[in-house]
Amino acid sequence: MKGRNYAAGREKIAALTFDDGPNTSITPLVLEKLLKYNIIGSFFAVGSNINSESEQIMKNVFRAGCEIGNHSFAHADMTKLTAEEIKKDIAETSRRIAAFTGSFPAFFRPPYIAVNDIMFENTDLPFIAGIGANDWESEVSAEERARLILDQVKDGDIILLHDMENNYATVEALDIIIPEMLGRGFGFATVSQLFEAKGIQPRRGIVYSNALQTSIY
Numbered sequence: 001m002k003g004r005n006y007a008a009g010r011e012k013i014a015a016l017t018f019d020d021g022p023n024t025s026i027t028p029l030v031l032e033k034l035l036k037y038n039i040i041g042s043f044f045a046v047g048s049n050i051n052s053e054s055e056q057i058m059k060n061v062f063r064a065g066c067e068i069g070n071h072s073f074a075h076a077d078m079t080k081l082t083a084e085e086i087k088k089d090i091a092e093t094s095r096r097i098a099a100f101t102g103s104f105p106a107f108f109r110p111p112y113i114a115v116n117d118i119m120f121e122n123t124d125l126p127f128i129a130g131i132g133a134n135d136w137e138s139e140v141s142a143e144e145r146a147r148l149i150l151d152q153v154k155d156g157d158i159i160l161l162h163d164m165e166n167n168y169a170t171v172e173a174l175d176i177i178i179p180e181m182l183g184r185g186f187g188f189a190t191v192s193q194l195f196e197a198k199g200i201q202p203r204r205g206i207v208y209s210n211a212l213q214t215s216i217y
């Protein structure tokens with residue numbers, strides 16, 4: 001298992017994931033919360049956000065043992081793109097991630113979780129979705145976000161939140177979600193560690209919200 005195993009000895013395992021960064025406002029605050037509880041998570045980066053301004057936080061996230069996944073370059077609905085456009089978009093994002101971390105991403109999260117066969121056929125990375133909390137809607141409070149996650153989370157789940165600009169309510173929600181889940185016996189792993197812990201080799205044609213899932217959604 002790559003990196004430190006923060007889920008060892010825990011009864012249940014889940015993976016916290018954060019989309020639409022990196023940025024210098026919310027991404028550092030999310031990382032701070034993970035460090036506060038001595039856990040790790042995964043960040044699905046948008047390629048166009050990876051630049052000299054976000055370089056340091058990308059490196060900090062990676063050095064903390066977190067995983068960085070690919071969330072496309074332009075955050076477009078990729079079901080509208082050609083095979084060549086899809087390949088180029090994903091490859092450029094992976095290249096930028098590797099340029100700052102030295103490590104190529106192992107997972108892809110499709111923007112809007114919109115997928116089609118052309119995307120599956122032209123992407124080598126397994127597709128990841130997750131259980132969510134409508135945390136891109138400003139009217140959903142931190143308490144509500146936490147409740148939406150805590151009401152549904154189970155062993156093997158991938159939790160989909162956003163470290164997008166101004167998303168302070170999700171940072172706040174982590175102070176409810178993480179301690180409550182630790183109390184319920186959950187450990188937190190990166191997405192890679194989650195699959196490894198469950199003995200699952202992720203397959204093409206599935207959009208995983210849980211490592212044990214066997215149908216497309």
Ligand SMILES: [Zn+2]
Nearest residue numbers: 019020111112
């Ligand atoms: Zn997104």
